[in-house]
Amino acid sequence: MPIPGQIITATVTDLAFGGDGIARLDDGAVAFIPFTAVGDVAEVEVTEQRKSFCRAELRRLVTPGPGRTTPSCRYYGTCGGCVYQHLDYQTECAAKQKQLLDLMARLGKMASFPAPSPAVPSPAEYAYRNKLRLEPAAPIRDDQGIRLGYGYCQRDNKTFFLVRSCPLAMPCLNDLLPKATRSAWASQNAKRQKPSPLTLRVPANGEPTFYFGHASPKIPWLHETLLGEDVSVPLDSFWQVNPPVADQVIGTVASWFRQTGARALIDAYGGIGTFSLAIGKDAQFRVVIENDRLAIAAAEYNHAQRDLKAQIISGNTEAVLPKILTKISPAETTLILDPPRTGCLPKVITAIRNTRPAHVVYVSCNPATLARDLHAICQNDLYRPIQSAWFDMFPKTPHFETAVLLQKEPTP
Numbered sequence: 001m002p003i004p005g006q007i008i009t010a011t012v013t014d015l016a017f018g019g020d021g022i023a024r025l026d027d028g029a030v031a032f033i034p035f036t037a038v039g040d041v042a043e044v045e046v047t048e049q050r051k052s053f054c055r056a057e058l059r060r061l062v063t064p065g066p067g068r069t070t071p072s073c074r075y076y077g078t079c080g081g082c083v084y085q086h087l088d089y090q091t092e093c094a095a096k097q098k099q100l101l102d103l104m105a106r107l108g109k110m111a112s113f114p115a116p117s118p119a120v121p122s123p124a125e126y127a128y129r130n131k132l133r134l135e136p137a138a139p140i141r142d143d144q145g146i147r148l149g150y151g152y153c154q155r156d157n158k159t160f161f162l163v164r165s166c167p168l169a170m171p172c173l174n175d176l177l178p179k180a181t182r183s184a185w186a187s188q189n190a191k192r193q194k195p196s197p198l199t200l201r202v203p204a205n206g207e208p209t210f211y212f213g214h215a216s217p218k219i220p221w222l223h224e225t226l227l228g229e230d231v232s233v234p235l236d237s238f239w240q241v242n243p244p245v246a247d248q249v250i251g252t253v254a255s256w257f258r259q260t261g262a263r264a265l266i267d268a269y270g271g272i273g274t275f276s277l278a279i280g281k282d283a284q285f286r287v288v289i290e291n292d293r294l295a296i297a298a299a300e301y302n303h304a305q306r307d308l309k310a311q312i313i314s315g316n317t318e319a320v321l322p323k324i325l326t327k328i329s330p331a332e333t334t335l336i337l338d339p340p341r342t343g344c345l346p347k348v349i350t351a352i353r354n355t356r357p358a359h360v361v362y363v364s365c366n367p368a369t370l371a372r373d374l375h376a377i378c379q380n381d382l383y384r385p386i387q388s389a390w391f392d393m394f395p396k397t398p399h400f401e402t403a404v405l406l407q408k409e410p411t412p
Helices: 089-106 171-181 184-190 243-260 274-282 293-305 317-325 346-355 367-381
Strands: 007-015 021-024 030-033 041-049 053-063 131-142 145-153 160-162 198-201 209-212 222-226 229-233 264-268 285-290 311-314 333-337 359-364 383-391 401-408
Touching (some): 089 367, 131 171, 145 184, 184 209, 222 274, 229 293, 243 333, 243 359, 243 401, 264 274, 274 293, 285 293, 285 317, 317 333, 367 401
Parallel strands (some): 285 311
Antiparallel strands (some): 007 021, 041 053, 131 145, 145 160, 198 209
16 A cells, blocks of 8 residues: 555546546555546555555646546636536536446445436536635735635635636626625625625526625515526525526426326425426425525415415424325325435435335435435335436536436335
């Protein structure tokens, strides 16, 4: 096993989820090397040694592999956000889809997992994000004096650096950034003992705004579009950052619901009721579960605007879902799960396995926790994945969105 500080030559044969290149060394150990590509032959410096693997940093590219391109950001390699700017987009998308299938086999322990269909790339590799969140980073001196600058976290996950523009952001957000940091609100924020993060956001009408910390609930709701129809979203509530890809996710889930033939819909972790709204009158009975107060108010408003009757329940999914599942007919129900990156808590998995709704649609931005949860739900052949879909919601970053349709297997 190489020791830290040692320089070795490695050939990269795969890309791990998260973006690191994988190389098998002469002694059989595995090395994880950021910013490399499949086919690279590179001189790398070992930085960390573990029992069965090591971590290394690229020092010199001896022979480049196919699929390499020039990064577009001056912060690339320092910033902790992007990991694939050195790859062309086709190579990035192929790598991410392979990572999904690998995780389903390794962590999900699924011998048979349906290939993603659809597999949806982003229409734009850059300039797609409608929202940026930057942390207080460092003072800036300019002709107006000293002000507080904002930025992202470095790869060490603890040090912040100043950001003047982000190539992933829509151009109007980059244009707004210097104005936001010079505003009267910025001056007030800088005087706080612990300054708040800066968030910039642009809705469907293209008029960007910004706020520090949490947005005031008195600010008028944003007008977004959901499959071409208007929807109201509180400024501080969740909304997907890549609208064209988000529409593809939403449309796919809605079509899967119709495919199941279910009468009842449970939209868990429902936000403003996005999936419920997209499904519309195809559900005769619906429940939306959400714990954010403003999102609940928006869900109630948006459903009323569409004349959709819905039981919108305030609370955590793990507390509410077990009760709801006991009050409906499982054979007529499709449950939609769209949890945070950490996945579902065990109480949610247990409730599903105990009551057994006919179909479960799981939407996830973290394939590792998705694989873990699907393994738990499907254990002992209780459910079977019958369709999957892949969406590149976050180009150039290690993240992507996945949707999986599970069907309850017949009871022996």
